[in-house]
Amino acid sequence: MSLATIAPPQHPPLDDADDDLQVLAPRLTDDDATVRRLALIELAELEDPAHVPWLLHALHDTDAAVRAEAAGRLAYWEDEATVAALVHTLEDAEPTVREAAAHSLGELKQPASAEALLAATDHARPFVRASALRALRELRLPAAFDPALRALADAEPGVRLEAVGVLGWLKREEALPGLATLAGTDPDADVRRAAVGALGFAPASGVAVLPALLTATRDQAWQVREEAATTLGKLRLGGAFQPLLDLLDDGWWQVRLRAARALGQLGPAHAVPAVPALSRLLTESIANLRKEAVIALGETRHESALPAVRLAAEDPDPEVRKVARLALSQLQAQ
Structure with a gap:
């Protein structure tokens, strides 16, 4: 009733x-x-x-x-x-x-408030389960881990989405296999995107999650590809270089922007092939994309990036010119 x-x-x-x-x-x-x-x-x-x-x-x-x-x-x-x-x-x-x-x-802010929420994660109605998990996420309560882990298999995508949020905040490695599975196979794009983002707390090696993230770079939903580029850059996984390079040709500029940012985060290790690809982005019409490309070129710390960055120092957008000056300082310091 x-x-x-x-x-x-x-x-x-x-x-x-x-x-x-x-x-x-x-x-x-x-x-x-x-x-x-x-x-x-x-x-x-x-x-x-x-x-x-x-x-x-x-x-x-x-x-x-x-x-x-x-x-x-x-x-x-x-x-x-x-x-x-x-x-x-x-x-x-x-x-x-x-x-x-x-x-x-x-x-809610107090962990003591969680008792009723924890009970509600098993409620018959999906909205109640999802709302309880959303509230538990903000409390970052260890006791929410097991209910959230179970909820990854919930029939309702809204519940799975909130469960991913809880596990992403709690950052326990036991959740990585379940999150990796959702990142690559969940039928709901919002859930896949959230799971890809949650994988960002993986250990530095990232070996266990790399296959899922690489699959996500080829996802049909551009939002998932965008999130995959972001997470790969955050984890600084060397095995992600070629997929990130491929994403610089993505049809969505938002994906190209995140891929450029991620390539910069990978640093000098792959500078030689990265510089020409990043330099091509300086002809893009979207200033934010040119800006990220310039930042990434500076982070390559490779002298071959100097001509492109010098050109960017004359960009019509003041923000692009500003980051170009900083990038020149990085490159000339080598």
């Missing part, structure tokens, strides 16, 4: 209520939902913990807008009762209410 069909409990008692609440109480119980919602906003803006029971009560209001307002305002109050109520509200019949509750749960 959704919260919208549950009869609201009795209003919190007004005995010993402060003056503000005494004034607002008639409007908080008004027959007009708009009046109730506006009164709830005023009540929440007082930021008085004594008023939280009224916000919790409003999660059971017959009007979805009032319930959504209450769910959003409860982000500022983190205690066991509030977290449990918000987790329950993830089952609300109205999407706006569920989204407001999920957003508030994503604002």
